[in-house]
Amino acid sequence: MLEDQLLQVAKKFGSPVYVYDSERIAMQYNRLAKAFSNVSQLKINYAVKALSNLAILKLLKTLGAGLDTVSIQEVKLGLAAGFTPQDIMYTPNGVSLEEIEAAAKLGVQINIDNLSILEQFGTKHPQTPVCIRINPHVMAGGNTNISVGHIDSKFGISIHQIPHLLRIVENTQMTINGLHMHTGSDILDIDVFLYASEILFETAKNFKALTFLDFGSGFKVPYHAGDAETNIEALGKKLTKRFNAFCKAYGKELTLTFEPGKFLVSEAGFFLTKVNVVKQTTSTVFAQVDSGFNHLIRPMLYGAQHDIVNISNPNGRERFYSVVGYICETDTFANNRRITEIAEDDILAFKNAGAYCFSMASNYNSRYRPAEVLWHGGEAKLIRTQETFEDLLKNQVEIDI
Numbered sequence: 239m240l241e242d243q244l245l246q247v248a249k250k251f252g253s254p255v256y257v258y259d260s261e262r263i264a265m266q267y268n269r270l271a272k273a274f275s276n277v278s279q280l281k282i283n284y285a286v287k288a289l290s291n292l293a294i295l296k297l298l299k300t301l302g303a304g305l306d307t308v309s310i311q312e313v314k315l316g317l318a319a320g321f322t323p324q325d326i327m328y329t330p331n332g333v334s335l336e337e338i339e340a341a342a343k344l345g346v347q348i349n350i351d352n353l354s355i356l357e358q359f360g361t362k363h364p365q366t367p368v369c370i371r372i373n374p375h376v377m378a379g380g381n382t383n384i385s386v387g388h389i390d391s392k393f394g395i396s397i398h399q400i401p402h403l404l405r406i407v408e409n410t411q412m413t414i415n416g417l418h419m420h421t422g423s424d425i426l427d428i429d430v431f432l433y434a435s436e437i438l439f440e441t442a443k444n445f446k447a448l449t450f451l452d453f454g455s456g457f458k459v460p461y462h463a464g465d466a467e468t469n470i471e472a473l474g475k476k477l478t479k480r481f482n483a484f485c486k487a488y489g490k491e492l493t494l495t496f497e498p499g500k501f502l503v504s505e506a507g508f509f510l511t512k513v514n515v516v517k518q519t520t521s522t523v524f525a526q527v528d529s530g531f532n533h534l535i536r537p538m539l540y541g542a543q544h545d546i547v548n549i550s551n552p553n554g555r556e557r558f559y560s561v562v563g564y565i566c567e568t569d570t571f572a573n574n575r576r577i578t579e580i581a582e583d584d585i586l587a588f589k590n591a592g593a594y595c596f597s598m599a600s601n602y603n604s605r606y607r608p609a610e611v612l613w614h615g616g617e618a619k620l621i622r623t624q625e626t627f628e629d630l631l632k633n634q635v636e637i638d639i
């Protein structure tokens with residue numbers, strides 16, 4: 239999106255506000271699909287937790303995506319957006335047997351990641367085909383919080399437990415129709431990804447009724463000009479070759495599945511804030527915006543460095559700023575950032591604000607969660623209103639004190 243289009247959105251809907259560019263989402267989807275166009279059956283399941291607005295889900299449906307969900311509520315959102323249960327994968331971690339049974343009842347593809355639940359679910363529902371999330375014990379990912387495939391990780395069934403897993407499958411007579419791995423976010427080294435894939439192929443030889451192999455996600459997207467990103471095209475070439483060879487040896491055309499979140503929506507999103515105060519201190523110049531980590535927690539949570547552009551003065555001279563929020567707690571978005579000169583009331587655009595931004599927003603400091611807008615067909619469409627004071631009171635129960 240262009241700077242004046244973003245300004246237009248801020249003018250029309252106020253700030254703070256999230257804006258998503260539908261064309262950019264389509265571009266990313268098509269780029270991934272193209273990189274794997276030599277696989278006979280490709281399925282791209284969008285990871286709902288990245289950004290779960292119904293308009294985004296519907297947009298991805300029109301592109302041909304399925305969904306990857308991690309809670310029964312995400313499953314229900316997917317169904318509400320018009321996805322069929324067959325197009326929804328349910329990949330929970332550490333949830334109750336009851337929740338998994340409820341999801342199975344809705345008809346979605348179940349993915350189980352521990353032996354205890356596998357044994358219980360298989361005993362009660364041997365007719366329901368299940369996918370298995372394995373842990374290939376590969377160290378990958380950009381940050382320990384988002385690296386989920388290593389040996390200390392709580393995710394997946396260890397590949398060293400395959401004998402026990404096979405015993406459960408045999409005893410319960412359940413069907414394993416898919417194998418899955420998701421080793422973490424921000425994977426840069428595609429050789430690490432390919433190495434983990436080999437472990438998935440090796441494990442797959444133990445199962446006779448597979449219909450798909452799910453390679454998860456974790457593609458790194460660039461955060462600023464010149465930043466590194468996963469080479470999707472090179473991965474497509476190499477993995478396609480290995481996957482097709484595996485299918486040949488396996489004796490059946492399987493579906494190759496991915497479940498990207500960030501890759502599809504991160505760069506499509508912008509978070510627009512207004513500068514309330516420019517505050518000179520003895521050590522820096524703060525630009526204080528009308529938001530905080532209640533709306534965008536990634537910089538404070540895992541040091542994410544979102545590019546920040548002053549779209550009210552895009553061609554001004556550059557100065558150094560510390561961009562902070564209004565939360566009564568340290569609330570830093572960026573330190574020592576070179577940004578074109580900021581005046582009070584200027585609109586700052588945070589980039590890469592599509593994934594894990596609104597979906598992690600809260601009401602901390604009793605602030606409203608912001609509105610969301612989809613830029614679609616050259617028009618700004620409101621897809622979520624800003625919360626109101628009633629929303630803050632809605633679930634509170636008043637008692638006599």
Ligand SMILES: *Cc1c(COP(=O)(O)O)cnc(C)c1O
Binds near residue numbers: 498
């Ligand atoms: C979060 C998650 C994803 C998406 O990861 P991205 O880094 O956003 O692409 C995919 N699969 C599972 C199981 C997840 O938990």
